[in-house]
Amino acid sequence: MPESPQLSPLSAVPSEVDAALGAFFRDRHTEFDGIDPVFADGIDALEEFVTGGGKRLRPVFAWAGLRATLESGRVTGDGPGAATASAAQLTTAVASLEFIQACALIHDDIIDHSDTRRGNPTTHRRFAARHRAAGWPGSADDYGESLAILVGDLAFAWADDMLVGSGVGVRALGRAREPWHAMRTEVIAGQMLDIALENTGSDGPADPDAALKVDRYKTAAYTVERPLHLGAALAGADAETVDVLRAAGRDIGLAFQLEDDYLGVFGDPAVTGKAAGDDLRSGKRTFLLACALNAADRDDPVAARRLRAGVGAVTTDAEVDTLRDIILASGAVQQTNDLVNSLTQTALDPLRSAFAGAPVLDELVAVAENLTDRRS
């Protein structure tokens, strides 16, 4: 096992990522603010977004992949792993994932016509408000969307700049290419599938597998599987280790999304920060809903019709309660819970055998369990 830098616990990663992002923005301001105040304001908008919250989940998983590889010594013979990079350089490398996430969310908020994100106006609303305040001619909404498309593009470019400029050596960067490139394509694929699924109507039979496929690409690959892979690649993991981490990441990520879907229907607004039954109001086409529709189609056609008519149309808490009762009665909640539990099990058992004795193991298991069981 090569000599490794001292690597922080997973619990310290979010604040260290914040510091790395802050340093990156200071450098960008120095380099680019001089172009024009308009562009400097664009950089400000991106900085407000990136530093304005978020759990730093993707860097945490990348860090876990890195530490799991180094602590277990499961590295290939082809190079010194991450040993030639400092901890600060590695933190910068994994922090770059927050820029991919910024692009995804800023563009998603345009696509969903969302007004707020983490309690702040979304990026397109921010720019639209500037346009209105300045009393400029033309459409403030168009202006807002245009600038937000470009701020998202900037985030996408800077993700790359931050990773490649992290100071991590060219061999480690070369190994990181595969997860980095796959992840970006996969998250875009997942978003396209999601939009297509939302748009193809809900009159016909529901398709739980289509919902799972969206979850797999839009959430599981992007949030857990590929970040673990990226960290492992930076550390020089051997092929078997990459396989173990990716398989676990797929399952943890899917379980995480299914838990999210449960909370989107049954979660406590005080905890989720969203309206009760938010997914029912917005009509999100989840695995949970698809299972409920299929079961009701089979067992209770009247309930199925009410559910189909209500999803995406309900506005009051009483209407939400009615739909919740139908979903509970359908058995779909139990079906989803069973899947979450079995995915968590199939994810964690191989991790426990592959990384037995590695200090990161318990930390990683705790992070995974927190994500897949958030009801207490």
Next chain:
Amino acid sequence: MPESPQLSPLSAVPSEVDAALGAFFRDRHTEFDGIDPVFADGIDALEEFVTGGGKRLRPVFAWAGLRATLESGRVTGDGPGAATASAAQLTTAVASLEFIQACALIHDDIIDHSDTRRGNPTTHRRFAARHRAAGWPGSADDYGESLAILVGDLAFAWADDMLVGSGVGVRALGRAREPWHAMRTEVIAGQMLDIALENTGSDGPADPDAALKVDRYKTAAYTVERPLHLGAALAGADAETVDVLRAAGRDIGLAFQLEDDYLGVFGDPAVTGKAAGDDLRSGKRTFLLACALNAADRDDPVAARRLRAGVGAVTTDAEVDTLRDIILASGAVQQTNDLVNSLTQTALDPLRSAFAGAPVLDELVAVAENLTDRRS
């Protein structure tokens, strides 16, 4: 001078780039079509766009920078230059610029609400048409814009994948980072400045310098300066050579845009493929217009009022003619022509001394002159 691969003439670059793009798409289809037909259709949309036309200007300039460096032997001592890469790998590397351009244009077409591009429906219109044809619920226009935002993002990711996966060695790629990263930020900055300029109204004094700044970032840096720089970096150019090429690229790029602005007002529709006086109809805030407004404000306030009221509002050829006459009378055309001529001169003279004897010189000069003098 290191041994170099046989490098094609600039005139052969477009068809070689087309072949490289075709091969790249074949690989991507093999790798990703299996995700889902929806994503395969997204890849198709990108392929139709990328292979559906375009002059391949940016790869041509990158190729010119590469050849100028290698043919003049102006390389640093730090590595073997491009000599370790094959001509096909270098073609793939410079072809990746077409994906940056695809992202820029696809997103620009959303921003500008454009219906057609190169005679085909724009990407957001293509998807909106699919939505309508399928009779899906919801807004076809929203669907089209959403998918087009994501197709643009995909292009941006694949630009990087194509460059990094070109087979060019890690040292050459390391050198290519600076122009690659700077170019992406600069073109986004230029687009933001352009949108801000279009939105800030035209009642006050016109600002020729603001228009030139947009041109500098949105066109000159992105289309000529940084592609030349990228090619030079791939070839291992020394710092002085990079400086000469960048300075020339800035001036050629600016002259190219100013010529474009002239053609946008006075060009022959049979040649430009656009309506006569297209920039006057759309209200584009060009250097030419800013100069005309300033001169008219000073010399002929009545004409200035007519010009201000007409730009962005005129629809008939007769109205266009009236505005053209005002612009001609203002002296702004002469002023713009003088600037084009002086920029072309200051660009080409240093190239002629730096690359005297290099076979690429005459080819590069011819490309530059074609771009900056397109009126015959």
